Amino acid sequence: MSDSLPYIVLVGRPNVGKSTLFNRLIRSNRAITHDRPGVTRDRMEGLVRRKGLPAFGIVDTGGITLDAHAAVAEGPAGIRGFERDILAQAEAALAGAAAAAFVVDGRDGLLPLDEYLAAHVRRMGLPTLCVVNKVDGMEREDEQMAEFHRLGFPLLPVSAEHGYNISALCEDLAALLPKNAAAEPPAPPALRLAMLGRPNAGKSSLINALAGEERMIVSDVAGTTRDSVDVRFCRDGRDYVFVDTAGVRRRTRITDSVEKFSVNAAIKSSTKADVTLLTLDAVQGVSQQDKRLMDMLHTRKTPFMILINKCDLAPREALATLKKNVADTLAFCGHVPILTVSALTGAGLKKILPLARKIHEECQARIPTGQLNRAMEEVLARHQPPVVKRVRAKFFYLTQAETAPPTFVFFVSDAERVPESYSRYLERALRKLFGISHAPMRIHLRSSHKKRS
Ligand code: GDP
Numbered sequence: 001m002s003d004s005l006p007y008i009v010l011v012g013r014p015n016v017g018k019s020t021l022f023n024r025l026i027r028s029n030r031a032i033t034h035d036r037p038g039v040t041r042d043r044m045e046g047l048v049r050r051k052g053l054p055a056f057g058i059v060d061t062g063g064i065t066l067d068a069h070a071a072v073a074e075g076p077a078g079i080r081g082f083e084r085d086i087l088a089q090a091e092a093a094l095a096g097a098a099a100a101a102f103v104v105d106g107r108d109g110l111l112p113l114d115e116y117l118a119a120h121v122r123r124m125g126l127p128t129l130c131v132v133n134k135v136d137g138m139e140r141e142d143e144q145m146a147e148f149h150r151l152g153f154p155l156l157p158v159s160a161e162h163g164y165n166i167s168a169l170c171e172d173l174a175a176l177l178p179k180n181a182a183a184e185p186p187a188p189p190a191l192r193l194a195m196l197g198r199p200n201a202g203k204s205s206l207i208n209a210l211a212g213e214e215r216m217i218v219s220d221v222a223g224t225t226r227d228s229v230d231v232r233f234c235r236d237g238r239d240y241v242f243v244d245t246a247g248v249r250r251r252t253r254i255t256d257s258v259e260k261f262s263v264n265a266a267i268k269s270s271t272k273a274d275v276t277l278l279t280l281d282a283v284q285g286v287s288q289q290d291k292r293l294m295d296m297l298h299t300r301k302t303p304f305m306i307l308i309n310k311c312d313l314a315p316r317e318a319l320a321t322l323k324k325n326v327a328d329t330l331a332f333c334g335h336v337p338i339l340t341v342s343a344l345t346g347a348g349l350k351k352i353l354p355l356a357r358k359i360h361e362e363c364q365a366r367i368p369t370g371q372l373n374r375a376m377e378e379v380l381a382r383h384q385p386p387v388v389k390r391v392r393a394k395f396f397y398l399t400q401a402e403t404a405p406p407t408f409v410f411f412v413s414d415a416e417r418v419p420e421s422y423s424r425y426l427e428r429a430l431r432k433l434f435g436i437s438h439a440p441m442r443i444h445l446r447s448s449h450k451k452r453s
Contacts (some may be wrong), residue, residue, distance in 0.1 A: 005058030012103035142448035154370030197279030
């Protein structure tokens with residue numbers, strides 16, 4: 001194992017799937033078996049490399065000798081005989097480790113040997129993630145997870161065999177590493193932007209003003225239609241692309257400012273982008289089509305911002321009224337930022353690209369499971385869920401299912417008893433705790449009837 005890389009140890013009783021997990025984590029990287037004298041026999045070491053994450057080592061201590069004992073792994077009686085082996089191996093490996101992944105079997109449930117080993121791992125005082133393996137179907141996931149909360153580690157359900165949640169596992173494990181061990185992240189790809197708005201709102205002017213002189217127009221000349229014209233440029237060392245600007249530039253009649261634009265075509269462009277910019281005309285105000293577009297962007301959980309352009313032409317009060325009007329239209333998605341800008345004078349333009357980057361970063365946020373569950377405790381304590389039909393819903397567990405947009409799943413005793421207002425409170429609280437202020441977010445509540453402790 002490279003001395004410079006931190007490593008994480010897989011710990012767990014035999015047959016929970018440590019070696020399958022180990023192989024999943026190292027992928028094509030070669031595993032090396034070390035034959036060391038003394039207690040550390042059969043120690044497998046490998047490298048975990050994932051895009052966007054610091055590389056780290058992984059050590060599997062569950063060796064061949066232990067598998068031979070697997071048949072007696074059931075029940076407390078089975079502990080005796082090889083507990084010393086497991087512990088000695090695990091402790092030797094844990095001594096130099098940055099963190100531990102405590103692996104359990106979601107199908108077997110929590111066995112006495114798990115609790116026994118967990119107590120030892122806990123005593124080592126390392127950041128530890130409890131990996132619940134063999135969780136193969138979403139429908140039973142919450143049930144399978146329930147009893148492992150007792151161990152007191154943050155939990156992550158995975159299936160080593162089916163590859164379920166393996167990238168989340170890599171991210172959660174990387175999050176356990178000491179911060180200074182994190183390697184330089186690779187250069188980020190160009191941020192893709194879509195510019196929407198009705199004709200004459202000032203879309204081309206804004207693109208020109210933002211992209212400046214050094215922009216590169218990349219048009220799809222090979223095809224007969226010149227539908228996809230991208231404008232690439234670099235600002236403050238970061239790359240950006242305005243996608244699909246053909247629609248933006250295809251201006252028919254300058255005077256025809258009420259000309260309808262196709263909402264569907266606009267939505268299509270926004271799906272090609274990381275962040276969408278919807279430009280309104282400060283003089284014309286919000287049209288029906290603008291409203292429809294905002295509504296659709298919201299429903300589709302598109303990351304977007306509103307630009308009120310031509311603010312140089314509108315008197316201050318008119319601008320304030322318009323801004324309020326737009327905010328009212330957006331009442332259903334208060335996270336969407338509204339900027340007043342002018343492509344002509346340059347007012348407000350400096351804020352656009354950094355804000356677009358921030359929205360995109362927020363969309364990619366991945367909160368480690370441990371942090372999420374501590375946050376959940378805190379949020380519930382501050383405001384407990386209301387009593388509905390004489391019962392208060394119990395919250396068991398919180399996990400992040402997706403990024404882009406960040407999607408959080410609460411496992412609760414009875415989702416029916418959590419009113420809409422309370423899930424809105426949960427969303428606001430999570431936004432605040434994790435600094436997700438402008439990205440869209442999804443909150444799901446899933447009923448989990450079988451909570452044992
Ligand atoms: P597009 O159809 O949305 O691409 O709109 P254009 O960028 O072609 O702009 C339409 C008209 O509005 C042009 O005459 C621009 O010069 C003008 N315009 C664009 N932005 C501004 C602005 O911020 N202030 C003023 N006063 N005029 C603007």
